[in-house]
Amino acid sequence: MDAQRQQLIAAVRAAAADGRTLRLRGGGTKDFWGAPLQGEVLDTRAYAGIISYEPSELVVTVRGGTPLAELEAALAEKGQCLAFEPPHFGPGATVGGMVAAGLSGPARASVGAVRDFVLGARCINGKGEDLTFGGQVMKNVAGYDVSRLLAGSWGTLGIITEVSLKVLPVAPAEATLMCTGIGQKDALDLLHRWGGQPLPLNASAWVRDTTAQPVADYLFVRLRGAVAAVQSAVGKMSADAAALGAQVHVMDNAEASQDWRASGEQTLQFFEPPSGELCLWRLSVPQTEPVLDLPYPQYIEWQGAQRWLWAPATAAAQLREAAQGVGGHATLFRASLLGGATDKAVGVSTPLDAVQQRIQRELQKQFDPQGVFATGRMGI
Structure with a gap:
């Protein structure tokens, strides 16, 4: 494996010497995200494999090119998991791509x-230097936590060759409540109330099903934790929802598990484009924010903190104003089927302010002074 790492180092150094730009790519399952892709592809999948796994220590160290499915299967054999439920968005997702994208699934808010699960990382910077940050234990950082800085960097700071992750045991008990007939305002009020109580609330989702006859609102909540805690919470939360006129049903765990996975992987019906002109927007807002005054149907996760909607690219200013008005931001997550790269001209992410831009530029200068790694995807 050292030979494969040396090949990556050599590729970066050669690009730096020739003035070429590299685009880091694992499985390519998230190529849809960000501004139009540029640069010569550098495939990272050859550097793969689990280096060490200590179930009793709740720590695994794995190479960046390792298939994410392979890591999750190894953890499942020991009754453990990646608690943040990273989306794959395709069968080829890699561990390095998971960290570089920084995307989390339904349980993120809890x-x-x-x-938060990255303990240490090894990366190759834009000068072809092999750098190591952090370690393989829970408390290992003195100073700036560079390893966690790589999460969400989208391949703009370096090649993530190895990463040490904290893992967690699978919860002993789980239950999903489906509350039918509860509107968005009441659903958010309930979630905010439950969030202030000692309940094992792990994930939530609210959606209006416009295909039902008649149209119906649904609130789904997933509970995870000790058996007694989950059983107690099912009774209390069912009563709270019923008091608002909702019909409450405890779902079969196997069925619910498929639905939660579909939620994270965006294969639910809501995530099918309603028309070829609409883009999928992600609004990140404070968790306790009430209903936003927007004319677009929404799918709401993370106890209110993440709100998805379909709207044209021309609605960018309206959506960003609404999100920024409550201290959040709006991201064009998927371009429309017809617009493609043209849609992204409105800007994929909410523009950074002057201070954030300066920090971003300085970080880029330290990690990649010659601009080897393509940064256009993030608009920097």
């Missing part, structure tokens, strides 16, 4: 994001 357990934390990808970066």
Whole structure:
């Protein structure tokens, strides 16, 4: 494996010497995200494999090119998991791509994001230097936590060759409540109330099903934790929802598990483009923010903190104003089927302010002074 790492180092150094730009790519399952892709592709999948795994220590160290499915299967054999439920968006997703994208699934609001589980990382910077940050234990950082900085960097700071991750045991008990007939305002109020109580609330999703006859609103909540805690919470939360007129049903765990995975992987019906002109927008707002005054149907996750909607690219200013008005931001997550790269001209992400831009530029200068790694995807 050292030979494959040396090949990556040599490729970066050669690009730096020739003035070429490289685009880092694992499985390519998230190529849809960000501004139009540029640069010569450098495939990272050859550097793969689990280096060490200590179930009793809840730590795994794995190479960046390792298939994400392979890592999850190894953890499942020991009754453990990646608690943040990273989306794959395709069968070829890699561990390095998972960290570089920094995307989390339904449980993110309760357990934390990808970066919260990164203990250490090894990367190759734009000068072809082999760098190591952090370690393989829970408390290992003195000073700036560079390893977690790589989470969400989208390949703009370096090649993530190895990463050490904190893993967690699978919860002993789980239950999903489906509450039918509860509107968005009441659903958010309930979630905010439950969030202030000692309940094992792990994930939530609210959606209006416009294909049903008649149209119906649904709130789904997933509970995870000790058996007694989950059983107690099912009774209390069912009563709270019923008091608002909702019909409450405890779903079969196997069926619910498929639905939660479909939610994270965006294969639910909501995520099918309603028309070829609409883009999928992601609004990140404070968790306790009430209903946003927007004319677009929404799918709401993370106890209110993440709100998805379909709207044209021309609605960018309206959506960003609404999100920024409550201290959040809006991202064009998927371009429309017809617009493609043209849609992204409105800007994929909310523009950074002057201070954030300066920090971003300085970080880029330290990691990649010659601009080897393509940064256009993030608009920098």
